[in-house]
Amino acid sequence: MVRSTPTFTAERLAALQKSYYEAGQSHVFKFLGDLDDDEAAALFEQLDGIQAERCNEFFDRTVRNPAAVEGGDKIAPLESGSFASTLDGSASAEDISAWNDEGMRLIRANKVAVILLAGGQGTRLGSSEPKGCYDIGLPSGKCLFEIQAERIRRLQQIASVGGASATIPWLVMTSGPTSVATKKKFADSNYFGLSADDVFFFNQGVLPCFDLDGKFMLEKPGKLAVAPDGNGGIYEALRMSGALDWLKDRGVEHIHSYCVDNCLVRVADPTFIGYAALRGAECGALVVPKKAWNEPVGVICLRNERYSVVEYSEITEETAKQKRADTEQLAYNAGNICNHYYSLDFLRTRVPDIEARLEHHIARKKITYIDDSGAVCVPTKPNGIKLERFVFDVFPYVERMAILEVDRRDQFSPLKNAPGSGVDCPETSREDLIAQCIRFAEAAGASVEKIDGREPSFEISALVSYAGEGLESLNGKTLAADQLINSLDDVVFV
Numbered sequence: 481m482v483r484s485t486p487t488f489t490a491e492r493l494a495a496l497q498k499s500y501y502e503a504g505q506s507h508v509f510k511f512l513g514d515l516d517d518d519e520a521a522a523l524f525e526q527l528d529g530i531q532a533e534r535c536n537e538f539f540d541r542t543v544r545n546p547a548a549v550e551g552g553d554k555i556a557p558l559e560s561g562s563f564a565s566t567l568d569g570s571a572s573a574e575d576i577s578a579w580n581d582e583g584m585r586l587i588r589a590n591k592v593a594v595i596l597l598a599g600g601q602g603t604r605l606g607s608s609e610p611k612g613c614y615d616i617g618l619p620s621g622k623c624l625f626e627i628q629a630e631r632i633r634r635l636q637q638i639a640s641v642g643g644a645s646a647t648i649p650w651l652v653m654t655s656g657p658t659s660v661a662t663k664k665k666f667a668d669s670n671y672f673g674l675s676a677d678d679v680f681f682f683n684q685g686v687l688p689c690f691d692l693d694g695k696f697m698l699e700k701p702g703k704l705a706v707a708p709d710g711n712g713g714i715y716e717a718l719r720m721s722g723a724l725d726w727l728k729d730r731g732v733e734h735i736h737s738y739c740v741d742n743c744l745v746r747v748a749d750p751t752f753i754g755y756a757a758l759r760g761a762e763c764g765a766l767v768v769p770k771k772a773w774n775e776p777v778g779v780i781c782l783r784n785e786r787y788s789v790v791e792y793s794e795i796t797e798e799t800a801k802q803k804r805a806d807t808e809q810l811a812y813n814a815g816n817i818c819n820h821y822y823s824l825d826f827l828r829t830r831v832p833d834i835e836a837r838l839e840h841h842i843a844r845k846k847i848t849y850i851d852d853s854g855a856v857c858v859p860t861k862p863n864g865i866k867l868e869r870f871v872f873d874v875f876p877y878v879e880r881m882a883i884l885e886v887d888r889r890d891q892f893s894p895l896k897n898a899p900g901s902g903v904d905c906p907e908t909s910r911e912d913l914i915a916q917c918i919r920f921a922e923a924a925g926a927s928v929e930k931i932d933g934r935e936p937s938f939e940i941s942a943l944v945s946y947a948g949e950g951l952e953s954l955n956g957k958t959l960a961a962d963q964l965i966n967s968l969d970d971v972v973f974v
Contacts (some may be wrong), residue, residue: 488524496528503532504695511701511854519702526704532696532934535687537695538867542840555790556782557811560804563883564755567769576697576751583756584748586734588639588646594632594728594736594748595718597818597871598657598662598709599627599684604898605906610658612740613665616895616909619939619964624740624895625665629672630942631747637947647678648748649722649730653856655684655708682721684714689847691864697849697864700856705849710841710868711739711818715831724828735822737871741895743909744916745819745945756821756882763874764821764828764882767814770893773800778872780814780883786876787883789816814883817892818871821882834877840867890916890947914938920948923956929974936961 488496500506508527512520513606564571586592600745602611612625632648637722639646654662654752663681666672671679688696689705699705709716714737718724727735734753738745746752749766756764767780778789792800795812851857875881886892893912896904917940918928928938938961945951953968960972 488521488528488720488734490563492528492891493524496524497963500527500532501864503536505532505536508698508704510852511698514854515702523702523704526706528555530688530704530706535696536694538687538688538840539865542842542867542906543690543694543865546839554784555795555799556785557802557804558814558883560806561768563814563885565885566751567885573866579754579758580751581754583754584639585633586757587648587750588641588644590647590731591733592748592753593649593651593730593732593735595651595653595654595714595735596628596740597714597737599653599708599711600740603655603736604896606898610662610665610740611656611895612662614895614906616743616906616913618910619962620941620966623665624743625662625670626672627743627942628740628745628747629674631745631946633673634942634944634946635748637943638949647675647680649680649727649732651680651682651718651727653682653684653714653717656686656706659683680721680723680726682717682723684711685717685720686711687867689845689849690867691743691849691862691863692865697847699848700850701854705847705864707845707866708964711871712838712869712873714871715827715835715874718827720791727824728828733824735824735827737822738818739818739894742817742819743895743913744891744893746891752819752821752884752886755884759880759882761821761880761882762823762826763878763880764884765872765875766817766819766891767883767885768817768888769813769885770810770815773797773810775815778816779812780816780872781812782876783876787878787881788876789872791868793875814885815888816872817894818889819891820871826878830877831874834874837877838869838873840869842866843868855892889919911935919946920951921954921959923948924951926951927958929961931961938963940965941953943955 487714497509500508515523538622554605566576585863598610598612600611602609602614605614607614613623615623616622631652636646636648666679686706687709689707699707734757736748736753752766765780770777776792778791779792781788783790800812802907804811843866845864845866846859846862893909895909899906914935917938920940921928928936944965958974960974963972
């Protein structure tokens with residue numbers, strides 16, 4: 481076997497070992513003498529990228545000495561009038577049009593970018609690929625990445641009028657398990673019709689897995705057990721990757737962020753961006769009404785008089801069932817869908833200071849590890865701790881927040897569960913997107929052929945219509961139920 485030269489010097493190794501010794505984590509070098517050069521170099525590279533003492537501080541602050549709020553957390557629903565809604569009449573058609581116009585103006589001026597959270601794998605869907613590569617069964621066979629890319633392309637086309645050439649940069653946050661496969665999918669698909677120069681990949685960070693005493697765990701003799709640091713790691717990842725500087729150099733000022741598993745997401749949503757920008761917001765969130773009091777979704781509310789997301793498991797049944805005094809709506813009804821707005825200035829100037837105050841969340845897990853003898857141990861009960869932050873952990877520190885309630889049917893259909901599960905699965909995602917395409921046609925004055933006993937297989941490409949616009953030529957016509965509309969010149973009528 482050819483042995484490569486280690487990429488580290490004795491002096492660098494000694495310095496690294498000293499830093500881990502001082503942090504009380506020197507056991508991670510226990511098997512160093514048993515490794516070949518390549519394995520030793522890989523371990524050095526991994527450990528050199530982790531600040532051991534900083535990780536200790538995270539564990540101490542989160543597990544050993546968690547911050548306590550005097551009197552406990554005080555939870556309260558959002559006050560009426562503290563957010564706008566496109567559903568209950570609090571926002572007029574004129575308001576919504578003004579927000580959309582402002583968003584389109586900013587897109588036209590190349591002031592808007594999009595961040596995609598795409599670190600998850602499709603494991604629960606029965607796929608080893610990144611979740612963005614998943615095909616939910618549309619007539620087109622397009623994966624989630626392609627659906628979302630085409631929405632960007634359509635918005636750029638709409639905004640590029642009057643001599644303007646609109647570009648919406650797309651930043652894609654991957655993770656260790658998804659990075660290579662995601663980049664390959666984009667490259668093999670010619671970036672789904674976008675320019676490679678307008679796509680920026682960056683990796684979500686990782687933290688060591690801890691045993692219950694706070695010691696780093698080894699996955700094997702030459703590898704530390706690590707786990708992603710949660711979607712809240714986006715803020716440090718953006719900064720460390722140079723993404724924020726890249727956006728500033730391009731003149732971007734407003735950012736839309738969302739999760740890959742939502743097939744209905746309006747990427748770079750001009751209405752949402754315009755709404756937040758006109759309010760001078762630092763940060764914003766789209767919310768949808770809950771389906772029922774016990775829907776397992778976090779809600780945006782007030783925690784100790786600051787904006788926060790409270791998970792469904794954190795509130796009692798009595799609290800979850802509370803109604804507003806003036807309506808029959810649930811008081812805790814602002815379902816969080818991980819669809820956010822940021823000003824670039826907020827991410828660049830305020831978030832670094834906020835991050836130092838953010839707490840981590842504890843996930844107790846069964847983590848496979850090696851013991852002191854080097855034997856692999858597979859636990860039968862939780863034996864370790866993973867620490868993570870959530871993207872909404874910054875909310876309590878936001879000074880100007882913009883919350884907008886929208887119709888779930890138009891903007892939210894999550895893909896979480898295995899095929900056939902009946903809830904938030906590939907079949908429901910497909911049904912929701914097809915139903916939306918039918919609503920687009922009907923809003924334009926068309927009708928779609930009815931098929932007894934099954935749903936239509938009807939799809940309008942996002943390259944034809946982003947949100948129902950541009951379909952006026954279909955007015956008064958009946959459309960064949962089973963078709964993919966890639967061009968208005970190719971529509972099949974009945």
